[in-house]
Amino acid sequence: MTTELLTNPGHTREDLRMVETAIRKGWQIPEQLLDALPKVAGAMALKGKPRDQIAAMKVLLAMKEQNEKSDPVEHRHVHELGPITEKNLAEHRARLLAELDRGREDA
Numbered sequence: 001m002t003t004e005l006l007t008n009p010g011h012t013r014e015d016l017r018m019v020e021t022a023i024r025k026g027w028q029i030p031e032q033l034l035d036a037l038p039k040v041a042g043a044m045a046l047k048g049k050p051r052d053q054i055a056a057m058k059v060l061l062a063m064k065e066q067n068e069k070s071d072p073v074e075h076r077h078v079h080e081l082g083p084i085t086e087k088n089l090a091e092h093r094a095r096l097l098a099e100l101d102r103g104r105e106d107a
Contacts, residue, residue, distance in 0.1 A: 005033055006040050013048075016041060016055040023062040038063070 005015040045056035
């Protein structure tokens, strides 16, 4: 499939808006366009006019959000059995806080 998007420099901002809409709505985007899109949007975000820079950044952010949606997210569920007492709650809270501190150190 061929596309005429991003081939006319005079229409790049409008093309980027169309692509942003397609990304956000989850529409199929031709592979040829996906290959050129980061280069064109990145160049425009750095060197374009302010309106063009905004359009380019919106596309880049939409692409990033789409990538994050498709990346698997690790879920961890912990189920503990036993009676709920003040002591258990305090121990559980201490363990969770220690895990959070370790996670912050790793980040």
